[in-house]
Amino acid sequence: MEQLWSGFVEALRLIANRDSELWDVTARTILVSGFATLLAMVIGVPVGYVLARGRFQGRTVVLGVVNTGMGLPPVVVGLFVWLMLVRSGPFGGFELIYTKRAMVIAQFLIAGPMVVGFTSAAVQALPEELPDLLAVLGAGRLRTLWILCREAHLGLLSAIMAGFGAVVSEVGASMTVGGNLQQSTRVLTTAIVTETGRGNNDRAIALGIILLVMAFLVNLLLTAVQQRTVRARGG
Amino acid sequence: MTNRLSLLLIALAALLFPLLAACGGDDSPAATPTKAAGTTAASTEAPKPTATPEPTKIGGSMILATTTSTQDSGLLDVLMPMFQKQTGIDVKVIAVGTGAALQMGAKGDADAVLVHAPTSEKPFVDSGDLIEGKLVMHNDFILVGPSSDPAKIKGLKDLNAAMTAIAATGPFISRGDASGTNTAELALWKAANLDIKNVKGREETGQGMLATLNVADQKNAYTLSDRATYLANKKNLKLEILFEGPKALLNIYHVYVVNPAKHPGVKLAQARAFVSFMVAPETQKTIADFKKADYGQSLFIADAGKSEDSIGN
Numbered sequence: 001m002e003q004l005w006s007g008f009v010e011a012l013r014l015i016a017n018r019d020s021e022l023w024d025v026t027a028r029t030i031l032v033s034g035f036a037t038l039l040a041m042v043i044g045v046p047v048g049y050v051l052a053r054g055r056f057q058g059r060t061v062v063l064g065v066v067n068t069g070m071g072l073p074p075v076v077v078g079l080f081v082w083l084m085l086v087r088s089g090p091f092g093g094f095e096l097i098y099t100k101r102a103m104v105i106a107q108f109l110i111a112g113p114m115v116v117g118f119t120s121a122a123v124q125a126l127p128e129e130l131p132d133l134l135a136v137l138g139a140g141r142l143r144t145l146w147i148l149c150r151e152a153h154l155g156l157l158s159a160i161m162a163g164f165g166a167v168v169s170e171v172g173a174s175m176t177v178g179g180n181l182q183q184s185t186r187v188l189t190t191a192i193v194t195e196t197g198r199g200n201n202d203r204a205i206a207l208g209i210i211l212l213v214m215a216f217l218v219n220l221l222l223t224a225v226q227q228r229t230v231r232a233r234g235g
Numbered sequence: 236m237t238n239r240l241s242l243l244l245i246a247l248a249a250l251l252f253p254l255l256a257a258c259g260g261d262d263s264p265a266a267t268p269t270k271a272a273g274t275t276a277a278s279t280e281a282p283k284p285t286a287t288p289e290p291t292k293i294g295g296s297m298i299l300a301t302t303t304s305t306q307d308s309g310l311l312d313v314l315m316p317m318f319q320k321q322t323g324i325d326v327k328v329i330a331v332g333t334g335a336a337l338q339m340g341a342k343g344d345a346d347a348v349l350v351h352a353p354t355s356e357k358p359f360v361d362s363g364d365l366i367e368g369k370l371v372m373h374n375d376f377i378l379v380g381p382s383s384d385p386a387k388i389k390g391l392k393d394l395n396a397a398m399t400a401i402a403a404t405g406p407f408i409s410r411g412d413a414s415g416t417n418t419a420e421l422a423l424w425k426a427a428n429l430d431i432k433n434v435k436g437r438e439e440t441g442q443g444m445l446a447t448l449n450v451a452d453q454k455n456a457y458t459l460s461d462r463a464t465y466l467a468n469k470k471n472l473k474l475e476i477l478f479e480g481p482k483a484l485l486n487i488y489h490v491y492v493v494n495p496a497k498h499p500g501v502k503l504a505q506a507r508a509f510v511s512f513m514v515a516p517e518t519q520k521t522i523a524d525f526k527k528a529d530y531g532q533s534l535f536i537a538d539a540g541k542s543e544d545s546i547g548n
Contacts, residue, residue, distance in 0.1 A: 088342040
């Protein structure tokens with residue numbers, strides 16, 4: 001307990017002193033995970049929508065694969081991306097390994113299936129006649145997508161929060177493809193591993209607390225958005 | 236109405252591209268242009284570096300594969316800024332287990348390799364994957380264990396006798412991660428003619444030195460540690476040094492260039508600059524003085540230029 005308390009005190013000290021390493025690492029965490037989640041949304045929401053509304057052969061199998069993807073171990077994704085991006089790998093020529101871009105790729109692959117899965121479920125929960133109703137009213141395809149997303153926003157915001165939560169907290173893939181480089185690819189989770197490995201438990205706990213607080217603030221914001229329209233409708 | 240929607244999507248796409256660029260910003264290889272200095276001859280394709288070539292600012296970036304214990308000692312945090320200042324080269328230090336570091340060299344995924352497992356290194360030198368190897372420094376391994384010392388190894392003079400005694404009483408915690416330390420541990424059992432299966436209570440953590448020390452500490456067990464990690468964490472551990480000294484416990488570090496003839500992507504100029512740097516007199520002095528004030532003894536003994544046999548005398 002003493003250790004936890006001194007970790008908490010260290011967290012306050014780091015924030016109060018505007019520790020530059022802490023700031024860099026936190027900003028980098030938000031940048032990498034935020035961007036990966038954004039990409040997952042931009043690609044995942046339309047894909048989830050198509051899967052929900054589409055009627056094609058093998059649809060159930062594809063949905064099954066997506067749902068499996070939601071539980072994919074991040075460390076396995078990291079290993080796979082690493083093998084693809086190292087010099088001896090198929091995409092080695094792009095020199096992406098040990099960069100933030102590589103981390104975004106890995107985190108996108110982790111968050112993507114989650115966004116697709118949640119979106120698909122959220123859209124499937126909508127009244128079946130709704131798209132037809134919109135078509136009758138003269139809405140184009142993009143407009144329909146936009147309206148359906150608004151209708152399904154409870155599920156969609158959960159999708160974003162789930163995706164972001166998964167990637168901001170994962171360490172295996174970030175460590176493997178990013179290399180935990182102090183100036184360029186170290187994020188909060190990999191920094192915690194480093195500090196623990198050096199025996200700096202206070203600093204490690206402090207970083208953990210900061211990670212939790214940061215994740216909480218992001219999710220609080222998203223939850224507020226999610227719940228706001230519920231209240232507006234008197235729901 | 237669809238116009239507004241399309242506009243929104245275009246705006247989103249426009250937002251993504253600069254973010255992508257910003258994301259990649261500080262990761263692109265150092266844009267430091269090659270300085271056309273008068274003495275560039277020394278830094279380009281010279282077949283063998285001369286005695287102490289002047290470091291020239293060649294810039295660029297490289298990947299150094301090294302071990303977690305080297306990284307955790309903090310030595311590289313001191314040396315890398317020095318190297319960058321002298322040469323302008325941005326080094327990506329990737330600290331993994333020795334086994335993984337050597338594999339990275341064998342596949343050409345790194346430009347230089349700094350490891351400390353001479354027996355494990357040999358096959359890669361023989362196969363021609365690692366070239367231009369240089370001796371850099373050494374420290375030593377120690378046997379640590381509970382102060383109660385059930386195997387009674389403290390005061391023993393013979394290493395094999397100590398290993399045999401530990402095998403009989405146990406428990407012993409191994410790193411089990413193909414690291415330099417793990418390789419040394421396995422060699423010790425072998426030298427004493429002991430099968431690891433017959434070592435009482437031997438467990439493998441598969442993790443780094445500190446994690447392994449913590450396990451041994453909690454379980455009141457023996458383990459083989461490098462002196463640096465033990466000293467750095469002594470304050471949190473109840474384990475004590477129970478056996479030290481013999482040549483068999485030396486932990487010797489070499490640095491290698493990954494062979495560009497076998498692996499075309501290797502950045503030869505940068506890797507060679509790194510090797511030269513590690514054996515340069517100023518660097519060697521920094522290594523010898525590293526944390527000497529904190530521990531009253533050197534964590535690493537600088538060995539560049541010495542013959543391999545003379546180490547530890």
